[in-house]
Amino acid sequence: MAKLWAIIKREYLERVRTKWFIFATVFGPIFFGAMIIIPAVITKNSKGSTEFTNARILDATTSGIGQRIADIMNRERQPGSIPPQVIVVKPSELSQAESTATQQVMAKQVSGYLVTDQRTLAGEVARYAGRNATSLGDMERLRGAVKEALLTQRLQSAGIDSSRVRDLTFIPLQLSSERITDKGRGGSGTVSIIFAGGIAFLLYMSIVLYGQNVLRGVLEEKTTRVAEVVFSSVPAETLLAGKVLGVGAVGLTQQILWVITTVIMFKLRQPILAKFGVSTMPFDLPEISIGLALLLLLFFILGFIFYSSLYAAVGASVNSEQEAQQAVQPMLILLVATAIFITPILENPTSRVAQVMSLLPFSAPIIMPLRLALGSVPWYELAGSLIGVFIACLAATWFAARIYRVGLLMYGKRPTLGEMMKWVSYSR
Amino acid sequence: MADNTIEIDNAVKRFAEHVAVRDLSLRVPRGSVYGLLGPNGAGKTTTIRMILNIIAPDSGSIRILGRPANDPKITDQIGYLPEERGLYRKMQVRRVLRFLAELKGMNATDADSRIDEWLVKFDLKTPEKDWGLSKIDELSRGMQQKVQFIGTLLHDPELVILDEPFSGLDPINAQALKDTIVELKQRGKTIIFSTHLMDNAERICDSVCIIARGEKVLDGAIGEIKRSHGTRNVALGLDGDPTPDVSAVLSDSTLVDRVDDSNRYFEIEMAKGADPQDLLRRVVATGAMVNRFEIVLPSLHQIFLEKVGATGIEMGMTGHG
Numbered sequence: 015m016a017k018l019w020a021i022i023k024r025e026y027l028e029r030v031r032t033k034w035f036i037f038a039t040v041f042g043p044i045f046f047g048a049m050i051i052i053p054a055v056i057t058k059n060s061k062g063s064t065e066f067t068n069a070r071i072l073d074a075t076t077s078g079i080g081q082r083i084a085d086i087m088n089r090e091r092q093p094g095s096i097p098p099q100v101i102v103v104k105p106s107e108l109s110q111a112e113s114t115a116t117q118q119v120m121a122k123q124v125s126g127y128l129v130t131d132q133r134t135l136a137g138e139v140a141r142y143a144g145r146n147a148t149s150l151g152d153m154e155r156l157r158g159a160v161k162e163a164l165l166t167q168r169l170q171s172a173g174i175d176s177s178r179v180r181d182l183t184f185i186p187l188q189l190s191s192e193r194i195t196d197k198g199r200g201g202s203g204t205v206s207i208i209f210a211g212g213i214a215f216l217l218y219m220s221i222v223l224y225g226q227n228v229l230r231g232v233l234e235e236k237t238t239r240v241a242e243v244v245f246s247s248v249p250a251e252t253l254l255a256g257k258v259l260g261v262g263a264v265g266l267t268q269q270i271l272w273v274i275t276t277v278i279m280f281k282l283r284q285p286i287l288a289k290f291g292v293s294t295m296p297f298d299l300p301e302i303s304i305g306l307a308l309l310l311l312l313f314f315i316l317g318f319i320f321y322s323s324l325y326a327a328v329g330a331s332v333n334s335e336q337e338a339q340q341a342v343q344p345m346l347i348l349l350v351a352t353a354i355f356i357t358p359i360l361e362n363p364t365s366r367v368a369q370v371m372s373l374l375p376f377s378a379p380i381i382m383p384l385r386l387a388l389g390s391v392p393w394y395e396l397a398g399s400l401i402g403v404f405i406a407c408l409a410a411t412w413f414a415a416r417i418y419r420v421g422l423l424m425y426g427k428r429p430t431l432g433e434m435m436k437w438v439s440y441s442r
Numbered sequence: 443m444a445d446n447t448i449e450i451d452n453a454v455k456r457f458a459e460h461v462a463v464r465d466l467s468l469r470v471p472r473g474s475v476y477g478l479l480g481p482n483g484a485g486k487t488t489t490i491r492m493i494l495n496i497i498a499p500d501s502g503s504i505r506i507l508g509r510p511a512n513d514p515k516i517t518d519q520i521g522y523l524p525e526e527r528g529l530y531r532k533m534q535v536r537r538v539l540r541f542l543a544e545l546k547g548m549n550a551t552d553a554d555s556r557i558d559e560w561l562v563k564f565d566l567k568t569p570e571k572d573w574g575l576s577k578i579d580e581l582s583r584g585m586q587q588k589v590q591f592i593g594t595l596l597h598d599p600e601l602v603i604l605d606e607p608f609s610g611l612d613p614i615n616a617q618a619l620k621d622t623i624v625e626l627k628q629r630g631k632t633i634i635f636s637t638h639l640m641d642n643a644e645r646i647c648d649s650v651c652i653i654a655r656g657e658k659v660l661d662g663a664i665g666e667i668k669r670s671h672g673t674r675n676v677a678l679g680l681d682g683d684p685t686p687d688v689s690a691v692l693s694d695s696t697l698v699d700r701v702d703d704s705n706r707y708f709e710i711e712m713a714k715g716a717d718p719q720d721l722l723r724r725v726v727a728t729g730a731m732v733n734r735f736e737i738v739l740p741s742l743h744q745i746f747l748e749k750v751g752a753t754g755i756e757m758g759m760t761g762h763g
Contacts, residue, residue: 016544016547017544017545017547020541020544020545021545024537024541028530028532028533028537032532234530234531235530237528238528238529238530238531239524239526239527239528240528240529240530242496242522242524242526243522243524243542243590243593244545245494245496246494246495246496246517246520246522246524247517247518247542247545247546248517248545423491423496423497
């Protein structure tokens, strides 16, 4: 046991010390964080920038519509930004005023100008020209402001009291959406889908990354012949177990650090976004019960052992990175096939495909956690999936240990599948 | 305690394609330097791997220090230097050595103090530079070999197994290795090494075992082997190149059975019933300048050629090293 511990310790510490690990662990969450913050900031920019209100309103009517639009824009104005300025012009002087305003936009004194005339009062058209004319958000808000101003004016001319008009027309509606699936209402739909997809993706990534890592480690021990020295001290099975457990612990460490920092960043999301001038709705992280957390952990461990022992067997049977890239194809196909099904199963987690994929041992370690994160899964499906993965795990480690033991001491040409089957039958 | 460090009885190991070792029995006396000699592919590495319990024999028994080879307590008593050398390239020297020591059941604290001693002894730690803090791949090849040798001996094993230890060593490291082997023997350790370099084996080994094609050809103490292989050998040294007349004398099959021709030095095995004095008279009669004529014990190299024969040479035997 002390020797197994020495191997686990070496595998773990040598990997955790690498620059790559430190880089990925630190920058992973920053990357995730950027994924959360950048879209929000971009959306904000398309919803309306601080530039929006810094505009001239050239009112060629005598109805006071320009001032009404300015009032509405002022209501939505970001603190610290410049308020709109209304210039009432005679229709005959409009083109002169427009060219002056164009000069001002070009000189970056204002971001644009809005022209209101008789056709605007008729509800037909208002013209805007400016630097932010391509911002869908700004234009949408401007259109809203003009419409609201017109509506207010019409209501007033219909005899409704001006203070009532304000109350009647101000409707700051937000649409809150909730998802209903086959299982019924599922809390905030988007959040649990993001969460489940994130878990499946994380499992897939760590199995691929750290499985490759096991392969490279085995190959290194084979090509440098360190394996021979180690085998003279401990049985091959101990080295294999130590390697899989040590590398697995590295993967787990990284995931835990990622999850913790991501949760912290989610909690800090609102203050951070507020600094960018974006206010967001409160966003609750899904509650994870201890039971669910343990199940996710169990599936990760089993899935990792299953795939990484196969990766180890591949590493032991080849002689170079190039050979390894070829020999690893069948396993990558299994993993990629699983990944392809993540999105369809996220959309329909109780479909036949989802049920089958969460029972097949090669896809279950990724698909079953995804379904668990989306909602409850019938206990018999969960039990079947766990038993299947567990048996597959035993078979894979048994098979891998035998390939590993023989392959690590065989140099020269790459064995055929038939030869590898013979290795499995060797006693020792 | 047993008198023999290793006792192998009737060991057989088959692989799918061939029999690597057939019916091998041998005894390695405690405290001896033992040479395992044979051409490439003779079964040396398989034999060593069976002693190390990396692979198990299909039949037969192997006992080490009085216990079966698969006794887990035994592995901690053995130090092994494989033929092809390599270590974790990206790992710090000191950490590699600590890891190897832990695999042999040492705790890290004991290991650390011994690592220091060995690094100093092999000039890897000097007041100017501590190579122990460098990564393996920052070391020269010679230094890496030293590190691996330290890893073999760090846990102070009773039995040291060196597979082709002299291959790839520069003369300075080769000398250091010989010195260390002698020192280990003086401390009562048993050392086995495999080699196909007969000169080395003849100088260092107390006993040898020659194997070819998976079978033992002969074994025993070097002195006994030599004596039992007759007194019919003659060492002949000449001044100047041998003349055709000399060559004619040496190829006379009534007189000479076999010649190992090293240009101006000849190791000659006399034909049955031939008199060495006849040979001397006839060589002098050619007018050659003889500066050495001595009746000698056959060299290990000669015995090896006689016993293993042409097949051994074909299979990669390189003779003098």
